[in-house]
Amino acid sequence: MSGRRVAAITRRLMQQFRRDRRTLALLFVAPIVILALLGYMIRGSSSVPAVGIANQDQGPLGGMFASALEHSNLISANTIQASDGDAKLKDGSLAAYIVFPSDFSQRAQAGTIAPEVHLEGSLPGTSVPVLQALQQALASVASSRPGAGLRFVPQVDYLYGGRTLDTLDYFGAAFIGLIVFFLVFVITIVAFLNERSLGTLERLMASPLRRGEIVLGYMLGFTILALVQSAEVLTFALAVLKVHNEGNVLLIFGLEALMALAAVNLGIFLSMFARTEFQAVQFIPLVVVPQFLLSGILFPVSTEPKPLQVVSDVLPLTYAVNGLRDLMIKGADLTWPSLQLDVGVVAGFCVLLVAAGVATLRRRIA
Secondary structure, three states: OOHHHHHHHHHHHHHHHHHOHHHHHHHHOHHHHHHHHHHHHHHHOOOOOEEEEEEOOOOHHHHHHHHHHHOOOOOEEEEOOHHHHHHHHHOOOOOEEEEEOOOHHHHHHOOEEOOEEEEOOOOHHHHHHHHHHHHHHHHHHHHHOOOOOOEEOOEEEEOOOOOOOOHHHHHHHHHHHHHHHHHHHHHHHHHHHHHHHOOHHHHHHHOOOOHHHHHHHHHHHHHHHHHHHHHHHHHHHHHHOOOOOOOOHHHHHHHHHHHHHHHHHHHHHHHOOOOOHHHHHOHHHHHHHHHHHHOOOOOOHHHOOHHHHHHHOOOHHHHHHHHHHHHHOOOOOOOOHHHHHHHHHHHHHHHHHHHHHHHHHHHHOO
């Protein structure tokens, strides 16, 4: 074995990387950007859920608990009417509301602390701090009443979801959208680039076919495969993994199909800016990873720092994840304004990318 020849191969490889600025950026800039984004999300997020307090107690203990909750650093508490609670859970302005019934102090004298806790339930991470805040309030009240021996028995009610749902049930809807988007995007961008590198696309451009017809033809071909994949993913999630679902399966598949169509068009559009399959794959950390972090899959968008919420609001995966969660966990239908918005944005994104693909094809290949 010759060390000189090995060194020559190493130098050749390093020179190639030195001339490829995109690869150097992927190796040294992208990790810093992703880590900085993740750190900013976690440390800059406002993960304190908004909680309504409805004190109907005729005695002193309800007021003491309400005051302790208002001073808790685990939740952001404000006073509401109990009759308005469910409406505020549905519109997303509250993550939970707590009711201290009229006989709250009377039951506490018998040794039982029994507040009514109403949780929105679709995001499990918001339920834990609410119950922890109640425990802190109990400790604060108990310290002011030595020897009381209070027993904490909250009556917990879920608007959506419930105790029987596990982690996969809560995150399954989001993961379905992510898997379809990621795999369809990767397959489309690599396959379309391969068509161009083999000269197939140039030959089609020399034919009487119009550019729009070429883009739509490729889009339909990739979309048929994407729809089959979407049906497979959804069937496996519901039939094999038994992911919780309250919604209409056809509506779920329809939104999933729109997400696949968006991924197809995004792959076609971005393939115009790559010359090799390696360059095409480099779009993954630039396109998929930010959407994975910012679309609400891991962290609710409402808890993100304000500048990142602005970015989240223009990402198609954000609306797909919201729509799938509304369908599968909340049992939404097309009469829900939030679902109409999610479907409309994803569909509009598809139309926008079709137009961008046609325009880019005209600019790059003529």
